[in-house]
Amino acid sequence: MKSIFEKDLIAACIRQDRKAQFELFERYKVALYSTVYRILDDEAEAHDALQESFIEIFKGIKKFRGESTLGAWMKKIAVRKAIHMTKKRIYFSSLDQVDAFSEAGVLDGWIDGQMLDQAIRKLPVGCRSVFLMIEVEGFKHAECAQMLSISESTSKSQLFYAKKLLRESLNQVLKA
Structure with a gap:
């Protein structure tokens, strides 16, 4: 055709x-x-x-x-399906844990796409879902929160936590 x-x-x-x-x-x-x-x-x-x-x-x-x-309409359906499949295994870290981390820690070196992909895969499911939806797929926090059945503030804290974990993980790889 x-x-x-x-x-x-x-x-x-x-x-x-x-x-x-x-x-x-x-x-x-x-x-x-x-x-x-x-x-x-x-x-x-x-x-x-x-x-x-x-x-x-x-x-x-x-x-x-x-x-x-x-x-975009089809992607939203696919994201909802994927999230629905993770509902039982999504664990969102407590907000107290997130508050304990600082924003410090800029990457000291060069990373490639494969290193970043591996670091993203290591994120806890909840953080990974929020990170991918916001940073990769371009959803707003309100949309992300609605699809994951979480609050908007939890979406924001999970994104913060995901970025913190990514920085730590990538810095460890660069120091190795």
Whole structure:
């Protein structure tokens, strides 16, 4: 199937045209998989989340109102699926622990993407989810808090804590 405009693709998906659904899947599978994998840090769970996301996307595409891009709407569904899968294992550190850390500790050296990715994977699930949603996916704290069923202040403190842990982890790698 030749590439078709997004509006036509959406209309065809609403009609449950299998070729259009496949085209939509092909266009967005890599980006959505990358998003859910970064949240879940598990290939099998990421594949499950991707599959469940596309099922929900195809069932709910008639509800897409075009208030955002199709990709952004789909990403929000995928993020919610991934977060739903982590609900039982998300542990948010106490605010007392976060307050005990200082903002000091700038990185002393050069890091690459692989080092950063490994450090992000080591973060506790709650911190990692908030960090990825805010810093990588570009969600606002209010949106993040709503999707994770936490307060906005918890979202902010988890982001602070995630950055602190990342600095510590990367500094250890650089000193080694």
